[in-house]
Amino acid sequence: MQNKSEKWIAVDWGTSNFRAYLLEGSQVVDQVLTNEGMKFLNKNKFEKVLVNNISKWLSSNNTIQVLASGMVGAKQGWIEVPYTETPCSVMKLKVLSPKVKNKKIKVYILSGVAQNYPEDVMRGEETQLAGYFLNHPNFSGSICLPGTHSKWVKVKNYEIINFNTFLTGELYEIVKNYSVIKHSVSTEQICENTLLEGVDKILKNQGNFSNELFQLRAKHLLKNQTLDESNSLLSGYFLGLELLGSKHYWYKKDVILIGSDYLNHFYELCLKKEVNSIKKFSSSEMTLKGLNYFKNNLNFDDLMTS
Amino acid sequence: MQNKSEKWIAVDWGTSNFRAYLLEGSQVVDQVLTNEGMKFLNKNKFEKVLVNNISKWLSSNNTIQVLASGMVGAKQGWIEVPYTETPCSVMKLKVLSPKVKNKKIKVYILSGVAQNYPEDVMRGEETQLAGYFLNHPNFSGSICLPGTHSKWVKVKNYEIINFNTFLTGELYEIVKNYSVIKHSVSTEQICENTLLEGVDKILKNQGNFSNELFQLRAKHLLKNQTLDESNSLLSGYFLGLELLGSKHYWYKKDVILIGSDYLNHFYELCLKKEVNSIKKFSSSEMTLKGLNYFKNNLNFDDLMTS
Known part of the structure; x- marks a missing residue:
């Protein structure tokens, strides 16, 4: 069990971003966000980036626990943490501890989840799901985690x-930035009715x-269709x-959205008429809740260091 | 009518490449290919690039005619040549002549073709269609021009x-180069049976x-599916x-493919069981034939210089 005032560090380390939180028990007392995502780093840079970003939280007297989830545990990440395989409880994940040079930190990285068929993988979203289940232990239905690589997940009994x-999200970004269409869509504005039409x-x-x-x-060339x-x-x-391929997850179902406020809003807009119920939760809050749960419930002392 | 030994220059100037041919009458006597496509050039660089590439063919005594088609006539090209609108004969295109500083050349750029609804545009493919019709005046059916932006065209009586x-082609390239999938597809190899399966x-x-x-x-992460x-x-x-969206063009129809040998081969492989007939032609040959036709049949003397 957790000491209520024990300091520790939660890290959400994804493909594109690094987010660290300093906590006392379950209270966030400081945080840092950078764009040092996994895809920008070589394998031997992870410790350096972590220590640089959290140095003001480190003390020479104590070793502080750092618990991370996300793409940091991928093959191209800091250390490859084997996937937990579906069907699986999101409350019981594997964890690995990479060797570190800095004696002020002890790092633990959570596993992602893999599905054998159809083949699929996640790293980071399982932590959000764990965070969601803490307050909704009986939810059975579909959870959508919109984003660069949107996930639709069927869950039941924490599984x-x-x-x-x-x-x-990734197809949208690369078509917007690299295809011939880029001249016709160079804006961040979204008109809701036109989005729904699309x-x-x-x-x-x-x-x-x-x-x-x-x-x-x-249409841009011939009819002056606006960028918006x-x-x-x-x-x-x-x-x-996405909605076409995921229809069996949402059509007349109970749907939970876990994402940014921005994406949650658009997904709700598109789905609300066709689902049984829909509720929205913040992905960063669910990540923190999930990491907090694992901090309290994993037995770190038994873990092998890789 | 064309003087059989008159020298002139045909240019196929697309988004990604520049190709120029020196001809005597209809015979190619020299050619140059570079990657100086429209998308890499500022508006004021076109004359310089052209002259650099064809300088060895220029003489101080004569002005040589240069006839170009493709994206060079687009809004982002050298000079915007207004589209000819469908339905239209591909044998009667507009042409514009940009002002040039170099007195050794006189440049003419062919128009592309636009469709009002559903909105669509082409620049360059119409020249290939003209080239095809020269030897197949009675063809009525569907012509596919595979490539970066594949076109499916319904034609009849030269129209x-x-x-x-x-x-x-563009979606394939940007997903291959910029998405998370890039690590799983970093090869140029294509296995025909697997392509058909896809x-x-x-x-x-x-x-x-x-x-x-x-x-x-x-599948790459979990099952070691090969890059090929x-x-x-x-x-x-x-x-x-593409085949899904173009089915009304090819299903049990007479189909002509005008593309590179490489792409023609794969399109034929995918289509041959489902079409009435299928024939393949080289896009570069059709472009040259088309430009040669326009050289002989447009009255350049009447043209206004922009």
Whole structure:
């Protein structure tokens, strides 16, 4: 059990970002956010980046526990933590401790979850699911974690029954930044009605997806379609693709959204008429709750250091 | 009419590449290929790039005609040549002549073709269609021009009736180069049977497209799926998306492919069982034939210089 005033550090270390929280018991007393995500780092840089970011929290007298989840435990991360396999309880994850040079820290990295068929993986989302279950132990239904790689997860009794990942956010970003369409969608504005129109087009005629993308350029050239309209349609097309492939998760089901306020809002907008119920939770809050749970419930003393 | 030994220069100036041919009448006597495509050039660099590439063909005594088609005539190109609108004969295109400083050249740029609804545009492919019609004046059916932005065109009596563009090649390239899947598909190898399997998956269950993309990463991580297999499936998924949206052009129809030998081969492989007939032609040959036709049939003397 946790000492209520014990200081420790929770880290959410994903593909694109690094977020660390200093806690006393379960209270956050300080935090740091940088863009030093896993994809920007070589294997031997992780300890250095971590220590640089949390140095003001370290003391020469004590060793502080650092508990991390996310892509930091991937093959290209700090140390590869083997996946836990579905179906599995998200409350019982594996954890590995990488060797560190700095004596002021002791680092633990949580495993992700893998599905054998259809093949799929997550690292970080399982921690959010654990955080959600702490206050909703009886929830049975579908959880959507929108983002770069959106996940739809069927859960029951703290367990992940199955899940599917959609490349939604990443496809949107790379088409927006690298394709010929970039000149037609160079804005961050989203018009909600136009987004819904885009979703609807794909749900009704998914076969035309690739042609609809090119039409964004043609409509810009020929009809002066605005950047806002094109960007909203582009978002809608990719969100529509995801909703098409995930329909068995949400259609007339109880749905939980765990994401940023921004994404949760758009997903709710698209889904609310077609689901049984829908509720929204913050992904960063769920991550912290999840890490806090594991801090209190894993027996760190028994762990082998890699 | 053309003087049989008159020297002139044909230019196929696309988004990514520049290709120039020196001809005597209709005979190619020299050629140059560079990667100075439209997308890499500022508006005021086009004349300089052209002259640099063809300088060895220029003489101080004569002015040589240069006839170009492709993205060089786009808004972001050298000079914007207004589109010809469908339905239209590909044998009667507009042409504009940009002002040039160099007195040794006189440059003419052909228009592209635009479709009002559904909105679509082409620049360069119309020249290939003209080249094809020269030897096949009676063809009525569907022409596919595979590539970065694949076109499917319904033609009859030298006319474009309608057409649709698919972002096939470009989506494949940006997913391969910029997405999380890049680690799983870093090869140029294509296994034909696996490509066909990928096409078939999308034709049968297009809704799962976005999830199938992520599965390529998961299968690489969990099942050691080879790079060749993943790359072949990736190609198949994007080709499948195109074939899904273009089915009304090819299913039990007479189909002409105008592309590189490489792409023509794969398109034929995927289509041959489902079409009425299929024939392949080289896009670079059709471009040259088309430019040669326009050289002989446009009345350049009447043209206004922009």
